[in-house]
Amino acid sequence: MRSSSRLKRAALPRSAPATSAGGSKTDGNHGLIAGTAAKRRTKKEADDAQGPSKPAPKKRRKVIPVKEPEPAASGSEASTQTSHADTKQPEQHLPSLPLDVLYEIFSVLDPHGLIQLTHTCKYLCTVLASRKLDWAWKVARKNSPGLETWDPPKDMSEMRWASLVADTSCSNCGAGGVTSVDFRLRMHLCEQCSKDGLIHSSRLAKAYPDLLPIVRELVPYTNKKLHSNKKSDKYFWIDDLQSMDKKIRKLQAEDPSAVDDFCKERRDLVKSILGRASYLRQWHARYMESRVDFRMDQIAGRFQAIGYQFEDLDNPKFYLHPLVRLDTPLTDAEFAEMREVLQPVLAQIKQQRTKAERSSKVLELYDQYKKTLLPIQRIYVPDDGNFLWKYPKFSALLTRDTSLEITDAEWAEATDALPTYLSRFIEAKRDKHIALMHDRYPAPDAMEFITLAASPQALQHAREETMPHFAGPLELAIATFTHREDTVVRYNRLFTGRELCNSWFEKVKFQFADRESGLVAQMVRMAGLNPRSTTATEMDDLGAQFFCRTCHNTDHERAKAAQEPHTLWACSWRGLLDHFRGSHPTAIKIGLVNHEFYTLERTHNVIDIFENWCCNHCSEEAVAFLPRQAADDHLQAAHGVLTPSVGRDVFFRPPALNVMAPHGIQSYYQFKDSIPPQASLSTKEPSPTS
Incomplete structure (x- = not known):
């Protein structure tokens, strides 16, 4: 019968018997053990028979007598055998x-x-x-x-x-x-x-x-x-x-x-x-x-005993190393050899850890500073401080030899320069996007950041005077930008005013939306304002309601044929801009609601349904990203602001690259009985080109 073709190891046969057969079989050491025990018993019996008259001889350990080897000639056969x-x-x-x-x-x-x-x-x-x-x-x-x-x-x-x-x-x-x-x-x-x-x-x-x-x-x-x-x-x-x-x-x-x-x-x-x-x-x-795991703990303990940090040992490059991931007990000789191999690995781990700790320190310092800013200014700044690595004081600390320590005083000196570096970085981002706009504007002011630790007068001035024009021309209502998300125009998201600043750190390429900017300019003029100086916040505060003339005429004729009352749908300038982009990309006819001819039926504030309202008076995370009513309640209870103002006391901050459309209030109006619809459109309301 065929057997396995591999040679078998003589030692430790696999089928070793579990029990001896009644003691009839002896293994290699049975005779030795039994003989030694018998000699001890015989000696004890003889000693007992002799009695106490003769003291027992002192026991001596048996050793093998070693014979001196006979000298042999060098290189002889006898020498080789020896x-x-x-x-x-x-x-x-x-x-x-x-x-x-x-x-x-x-x-x-x-x-x-x-x-x-x-x-x-x-x-x-x-x-x-x-x-x-x-x-x-x-x-x-x-x-x-x-x-x-x-x-x-x-x-x-x-x-x-x-x-x-x-x-x-x-x-x-x-x-x-x-x-x-x-x-x-x-x-x-x-x-x-x-x-x-x-x-x-x-x-x-x-x-x-x-x-x-x-x-x-x-x-x-x-x-x-x-x-x-x-x-x-x-x-x-x-x-x-x-x-x-x-x-x-x-x-x-x-x-x-x-x-x-x-x-x-x-x-x-x-x-x-x-x-x-x-x-x-x-x-x-x-x-x-x-x-x-036991072996790994032994190795880690020995390396810690000679000065290595736990953070360096708690690294996959170390604890997954083939010399560490063994199941055999650790010996002194093995550790000595292992140490020569693993020391360069641990040195590399320490270097990488030190660099990572320094980078984390920079991010931590930036995060701490960002939390102290006037909340609305956080719209303009990046989420993390990676941008600081290229500026001199931080770059010098990050590239320093990892064997050299960085003192607290050096970190404090770099932190003092952080606001300046942040302003430079944001201004470069602002100027890059201003250059995409078709019109040319005067050089904007420096973007200086202010913290909540400033005086009440300075904070009030920042909220009321500085922030409406903080990003210069990018705050204008006609500053409209898109980034391509789909081949369908409807799904190209539109970013207006500081909405762009909220998303300009994302890895997308923005482009100026010239057509949409022209539509906004029409609505600004219809409201009696100058497009080159009117900000998006001012248009929001104006509260003017616009409507689509094309849809209005169609709905009016349909209601007239059905002998039903006609309801005019109107919305904010942001909402109408989104309506035109989705429904009438070419046929653009804008109307401004004149309250002399329309009776307000009902309103619906679309933007209030989103939990993206933030308090502009405190930096607590618990009062950020709330429904509008919750934000107003907080301002009244915590800051005594009875009538919160958008942009000054409370502001809307959607997620990056996320624009809620349509924006603002949607209104529904009924024609006044004494004014015919066509007359109201032709005699009392300004034309789109006025």
């Missing part, structure tokens, strides 16, 4: 080493350490494989966090259990690096052994026609081969099948009556193994991860 013999001398001395010394060594090791000892020489492997040394494996298990409470299954010895859960060598060929355990087969299998030593149940009849059919019921199987996704398949270990086949045949020949009992016992064992395999697999994965 050198080879010297290399084997430590292993030759082990049998004479006192057992209490060995036991003391065994008692301080964990399972991995004992397994490593079994790989060193045949003598230690024989000693540790003894059932009488189960105590050493049990103590080792107690020394390993995560294993102390996990006793081996009843059919496994302590050594076999430790090898299964703590070793990382292939159970078949001894290849290292096999961390996964197949708890169904109770083996570690490397890729090659899994390929060569496993066979699918469907191939058994053809590959092994002489195999007893009952054998496959008496050995465990795994349900997933390496690199296979078929979980329902059964894969058997070939050696298990062959060994069980021989055992059954031998039992049938020697004691046929015992076959049934043996098979029943094996079926129960296989059922137990397969039933607990999934649970053990999950537990083992956690255990192996805990070993990795």
